[in-house]
Amino acid sequence: MLQVNDKAPLWEGVDQNDDRVSLGRLLEKGKKVVLYFYPKDSTPGCTAEACSLRDGHSDLIKQGYTVVGVSPDSTASHRKFIEKQSLPFTLIADTDHSIAEAYGVWGLKKFMGREYMGILRATFIINTEGIIEKVFENVDTKNHYQQIINK
Template sequence: MKLEIGDKAPFFKLKNQDDVEIALTDLISKKVILYFYPKDNTPGCTIEALDFTEMIDEFEKKGAVVVGISPDSTKSHKKFIQNKELKHILLSDTDKAVATSYGAYGKKMMYGKEVFGIIRSSFIIGQDGRIEKIFYNIKAKGHAKDVLDSL
């Protein structure tokens, strides 16, 4: 099930790279840029994470916090952040429940075959907890700039 603009963002509470639980309600004092990605330290996911990190100051100037979510463990996230010097929060959704609730997990085509997996997606969530902008099936390179330009 895919979300639509104006929908209430599905609630979540997940552990970050330091094993601290972060809930959506902890973040919405600002706009939340929530992006779902398949796997830490893979080429496309690294490009996307580095792009968000490179523009983190610009996101903050526009009153937004950037949060990445993948099925990887908190330990994997910590290594990813350290290895790539990432400057934003990564949350661990090991059972893919949050990704599913956002329509960011399901059937997709990979190398010509239909598989289940994370569908690279991003959401801008307003301070009222509602979805303001949706990006489904995006390309990693240049996506962070597209999100920034949408704010």
């Protein structure tokens, strides 16, 4: 997994509207980025995390952040998740998990005795120069917005 002071890998992906989004374009616009990786749309922990970021979105915007979520779900799944939870930010469909791999968050997981490959929940705070300022590996899904604000 990438660490503080690492250069954030540039990525390009497709959002919930099938539009191309890239870290490079966000940085060119002078945006700081909250890039959060989560396992699956509409699951309890992922919904709690997304809703925390939704509830604190205006404060994050005031601090100059753009919020981008990444999971291996499809664009159609992202659209449903955004509509159901009224999410005001972009979700990237990383169906080939290439973005997750670049950030070191695609790895072995265990659930109920079963091992499988999947997204390791993490958030990267990227400054306007594309440098990682903070990494959250222990995400408090219900209070994630507060974790970011209090970094």
